[in-house]
Amino acid sequence: MVGLIAVAVVSGAAVGLSSPGPGPSQPPANIPTADGPTPLTLTAAQLQPARPEAAVSLDWSGPSAARVNKPAEYTLTVRNTSVQFVQKVVVQVRVPADVKIAQISPAAKVVDGIYLWELGTLEAKDARNLKMTLTPAAGGELGCQAWVTFTGTAGMKVAVQEPKLEATIKAPATVAVGDEFQVSYRVMNIGNCAAESYHVLKQFSAGPFPLDCPGFGKSLGALEMDAKTETLCVKTPGEYTYQVIASADGVDAKATAKVRVIAPKLKVTVAGPAEVLVGRKATYHVTVENTGELPVKDITLARTPPAGWKPLDTRPWRVSSPAEVTICSPSCETSKESSARDVGRDLALMAGMRLRESQPRTGDTISELTPGQSAEMTFDALPTAAGAYTMFVQASGNRNATAAAECSTRVSGIPALRVELVDLVDPVEKGQTTTYEIRVTNTGTMADENVVVTCPLPEQLKFVSATGPVNHAVDDLNNCGVVRFEPVRELAPKTETVFRVTVKAVGTGDVRFKAQVNSKHLTTSVVKEESTRVFGD
Incomplete structure (x- = not known):
């Protein structure tokens, strides 16, 4: 007869289960002992073994008797008898x-004469069969030993509570610059336990949210709320962000609100002549438009004419709007214009349009411009000198609404030369002298350049001397001669220069003295002639 011996060994268990081997039971690793921190108190319902103790059985099956040198087949059944899986079997x-x-x-x-099967994991109630054919070589009792090792598991259920923060912000989407407005935030603990070390960070800024912002620490219980309302006022338009970040026990909540701060906005244009003559009126057209989203009140227009310019007439403002039809007031109409106004009123009313009587405005003030509305006016100025000038205008309203514009105008002048020729002694006796005076005056508004005076002498006159603002020369003295003055480089407006030529009378009769003037801006020469009576033998 052959006897078979089966031995089952449990090698270990998960935390919380007693090991089947000898030795005292150890506490779970995550529950503090009396020597450590304050232990977590768990109720019987919160801490329970999830499954009964793991167990594995070994069963032999096969012939109860065997013969010498005759093979016999035996089966070792490994069965997980528990309701949980086991590992490392x-x-x-x-x-x-x-x-x-x-x-x-x-x-x-x-291994060392021992047969070893690594079965891994056995699910609950699962079984594996190990088959082997044994041949005994001698009679007697055949003793085979089998044992099993495995790792079981055990667990517990713990109700874990946590705080949960929820942040909300209530703020207007759009506000006017300089107006006070309110922003409210609310942080609520919607979790199932208190939130310890609660603090909140908040900021209203146009820039990035700071990483470090002062807060306050406290405990926020379950379903408790922290709320606050602030009154703000912004002086600069732009896009702003109000942010709230609440934190407690490693739990964060964030809320963000965008606030757009708007300001009134004016646009000014000024148009005028690109070029005008000195002493001629220049007319400028100014348009002021409200291009913002808010009404602008008490608009004033400052005009800064160039130095030396004289202000002239200013026409009244005319205010217009796309939604309005502007008509003249009866006080400034003729009978025909009044009739036309009535017809226009009727047509406008039939079209469902809104009418507004326009009154003549004086001064440079506009009471109000609504968004999209504009006003126009014209004014005149008188330049008094040539050059390049800039006309500057600036409109200003409430809420610091300002706008400026400028227009460049070149002021040109025209030179105009007036030539006068006189003889200082007339009649003159033969053999005596007389002097001719040539006076050149620029009566224009711009300087002339390279003014040249030339005097050809008649045969009855002989050159004696000459004076003037520049040097002179005399050509061809043998044949009476020609007096040539060097060019006067520039003759300014409203100035004059005088040339004098003294001659001796060498012949009698009606003598004609000529003076010829040329300049940069004269297209043809200016010729003057003076008659002198010479008498004697």
Whole structure:
């Protein structure tokens, strides 16, 4: 007869389960002992074994008797008898030395004469069969030992509570610059336990949210709320962000609100002549438009004419709007214009349009411009000198609404030369002298350049001397001669220069003295002639 011995060994268990081996039971690793921090108090319902203790059984089956040198097949059944899975299941079998093993299924490792099967994980109630064919070589009792090791698991259920923060902000989407407005925030703990070390960071800014912002620490209980309302006033338009970040026990909540601060906006244009003559009126057209989203009140227009310009007439403002039809007031109409006004009123009313009587405005003030509305006016100015000038205008209203514009105008002048020629002694006796005076005056508004005076002498006159603002020369003295003055480089407006030529009378009769003037801006020469009576033998 052959007897078979089966031994089952449990090698370990998960935290919270007692090991089947000897030794005292150890507490779970995550529950503090009396020597550590204050222990977490758990109720019986919160801390329970999730499953009963793990167990694995070994059962032999096969012939109860075997014959010498005759093979016999035996089966070792490994069964998980618990309701939970077990891991790292290892089965080992020791066979006597005088017993031969012909076949093994599944294959096993042999370590120091011991056959070893690593079965891994066995699910609850699962079983594995290990088959082997044994051939005893001698009679007697055949003793085979089998044992199993495995790792079981155990668990517990703990109700874990946590705080949960929710942040909200209530703020207007758009506000006017300089107006006070309110922003409210609310942080609520919607979790199921208190939020310790609660603090909140908040900021209203046009820039990035700071990483470090002063807050306050306290405990915020479950379903408790922290709320606050602030009154703000912004002086600069732009896009602003109000942010709230609440934190407690590593739990964060964030809320953000965008606030657009708008301001009135004016646009000014001024148009005028690109070029005008000195002493001629220049007319400028100014348009002031409200291009913003808010009405602008008490608009004043400052005009800064160039130095030396004289202000002239200013026409009244005319205010217009796309939604309005502007008509003249009856006080400034003729009978025909009044009739036309009535017809225009009727047509406008039939079209469902809104009418507004326009009154003549004086001064440079506009009471109000609504968004999209504009006003126009014209004024005159008189330039008094040539050059390049800039007309500057600036409109200003409430809420610091300002706008400026400028217009460049070149003021040009025209040179105009007036030439006068007189003889200082007339009549003159033969052999005596007389002097001719040539006076050149620029009566224009711009300087003339390279003014040249030339005097050809008649045969009855002989050159004696000459004076003037520049040097002179006399050509061809043998044939009476020509007096040539060097060019006067520039003759300014409203100035004059005088040339004098003294001659001696050498012949009698009606003598004609000529003076010829040329300049840069004269297209043809100016010729003057003076008659002198010379008498004597």
